[in-house]
Amino acid sequence: MSVELIRSYTLTGGKHVGDLLWWTLADARVTRSTLETVWANAGLAENLLPEPPTPEKALRSAVREAQVGQHDHLLRLGKEDDGEIVFAVVAETRDGEGNVSLAQTARIRLDRARPAKLESDRPGHDLFVAVSAAYDRLLNTHTPDDVRRALVKTLGSCAAVTLREHGGVYWVPAPYAETLRRLRDAVSNIGASRLDVVPIHASPEATAALGDAARASLDEEITALRTEIDGFLTDPPERASTLARRLETFDGLRAKARLYHTVLQVQVQDLETALNKLTLQVEGLLQTKAA
Known part of the structure; x- marks a missing residue:
């Protein structure tokens, strides 16, 4: 199916809740200077670029x-x-x-x-x-894999949800629509690459399917963090900064959960409870280190 045909099925009169996207990287080896120019011209944040070649x-x-x-x-x-x-x-x-x-x-x-x-x-x-x-x-050249990592990093900053187990197809909530389209503009100027965006509008089916995917994504992230914190309780990390970064991660997940709740009515109260418990555990470890 062509992208335009897919769009014809997804365009409804409902509220825009986000966008589906996927990409193809072709002829994507690019010099650092060219990538920086492409990124700046698209209005994307410099900190989303891959690390410079070494x-x-x-x-x-x-x-x-x-x-x-x-x-x-x-x-x-x-x-x-x-x-x-x-x-x-x-x-x-x-x-x-x-x-x-x-x-x-x-x-x-x-x-x-x-x-x-x-x-x-x-x-x-x-x-x-x-x-x-x-x-x-x-x-002085980035590989296609470097470019892919920059794409994934940018999508991560947009609270994206992976819709396939091994990636490749994502959903980005509507509040990040402008950033996503800037990313699409950047990708279109890297070789023969392209990023396709399909707007999704509110319908019972779309809201339910995307809500389930968003909830599963949050559950997976929290499970991984819970396992890591359990390990910290047994064997605390040497650096307090490691624990402090986890608190920042928790704040990011809270913000993402609230966004999904606002856009898709995802139920997140139990996730907030789990994050609060993890936060208390990490804060306890930090207090122990400071004592």
Whole structure:
């Protein structure tokens, strides 16, 4: 079904309660500067961008790319410290009798003090050439997975609900409609990518289905937090800041629950009670640390 046909079935005279959305990332490798420009032009908050590329991330991504399809060579981390990262190129041979031999054939080195170029004891080795070329490209470039993480982070700031177990289709409440459309504008300017938005209007069926999904999402988050706090009660974290961040998480969930109640009439009183109990437990741990 086309997006327009889906919209024709969802357009009703009821109140706009939110939007369904999904996306396709195509040709989505993008330089940091381009992504920053696209994001700013769409009016999206800078803190929703992915972390900038780093030499370490670029090297690890380049190694993963170069390893694909290699049957006789392995790329293995040999050393990592504050000064350098070294990967070994290892040749793997079999003698037909069930014996496997490994021999290092080259080193790939990132000098953290001079990350502009990779180094090797065999600069002409095919795998070093491949890793080096990918590294040069990735050093200032975001991968499609980076872009996906930025999308998910932005949707998280919009109290989005995942409608499929493994993601891909989301519902965003109506109060965030403007932010969602800004995100759609940004995605449309990243390669050949697109984000499709289908408005959903109030009807008994829509309200019930989205309410169930919203409630399930909240239940899942609270269950995960309850498990974590139970662990804290047995083995408190060393840093008080860890506990303080959980209090912020609880406040965020309360706000999300109240939003779902306002938009979809989701019953949240028991969720508020559960969050209040968790809050008291964390505050008790903080008082114990301060004593």
